[in-house]
Amino acid sequence: MVTKQLPLRKCVACNQMFEKDKLFRIVKLADGIVYDKSYKAQGRGSYVCKNKACIDMAIKKKAFNRSLRMAVPTEVIENLYMELENDR
Numbered sequence: 001m002v003t004k005q006l007p008l009r010k011c012v013a014c015n016q017m018f019e020k021d022k023l024f025r026i027v028k029l030a031d032g033i034v035y036d037k038s039y040k041a042q043g044r045g046s047y048v049c050k051n052k053a054c055i056d057m058a059i060k061k062k063a064f065n066r067s068l069r070m071a072v073p074t075e076v077i078e079n080l081y082m083e084l085e086n087d088r
């Protein structure tokens, strides 16, 4: 069995490190913040676990705002919740 070592990233909500495919990435681009599904967008990234509890906590603590230094648009957050539904 081949196990591929993925880089670890920190969830902004629970502050634990996970392989990045266990996390959602949102990224700050020149024209605003977007959900980066490909993990490839250039820019300042922020990560959160793929579970509702962590996304909720990140919003409550304004963890994204702090890590990206600007407010995250509601539609980006809605995107994350939508992805959670799709993962099921």
Ligand SMILES: [Zn+2]
Residues within 6 Å of the ligand: 011, 012, 013, 014, 015, 016, 048, 049, 054
């Ligand atoms: Zn988390």
